Amino acid sequence: MKTENLTVMEAIREELADLCDTGYAFALHIRFTRPAILLRTYDDAWLEEYSRQGMMIRDPVVIWGMQNSGFVYWYDLPDPEGILTKAKSFGIHNGVTCSVGPASSRTISGFSRSSGPFSTQEAGYFLNLTQKLHDLTADVE
Template sequence: MRHMKTEIRHSVEQLLSETGALCDTGYAFALHIRFTRPSFMYRTYPQSWISHYDAKGMIIEDPVVKWGLRETGVMRWSDLEDPIGILADAAAHGLTNGLACATGPSSSRSISGFTRSDRVFSDAEAQTLLDITQKLHQLTQQAL
């Protein structure tokens, strides 16, 4: 966020705080993915999961990422195909009741993932998280 204007940074921080209030076990935003790399990444999942995920190179087979690169909108993790068990592995690390969102053109896609421990996200919460993803996509576009 160091290259963002103060007003944009403040808006991003507010949206991340709002997201954190809905996602007690964490979230991830990969914003403006270009040539397989995000321009901005925000993750609050437990460090044990992040380290495990990164060390195993799970991004290549991650069903959230695969879905988000092909589609836009909202998808519950339970509705994603997960042939090698990445989402089951995430659940073993405490990341349950997952939700994915994706927005933007394929040339600059933004993908997000959200988890909570107590229950699945309601449809209204899913829409809120999609709205937040879209707002972050738009805000960070200004910082590119």
């Protein structure tokens, strides 16, 4: 990856630290069910629980992101397995997910904060940011 792209990614990470106090995640260029790059800042205890329980394949955020493009608020997603409900017990709520790219190289992101739901303008900003990171990392295998 080019040095200037790494600089842009670091600036984005710093900005998101202020906007998403309970965490964010990027699964960039998911190919054959695996992302080329995975960035996550959610609580370590949640990440451990999420991985240990194999929640990714049942996560409504991931399912929506693999089937759709655009953005969706977490409160609008069905949660039959209770994964989003469980995330709330780790302080992760008020989320929005974005999805961009073709099915063969999909990028999915998630953003959360403690102060309340994101506005449509903020969700649109995150969608544009997700597209930007998707484009910056297109050459990563």
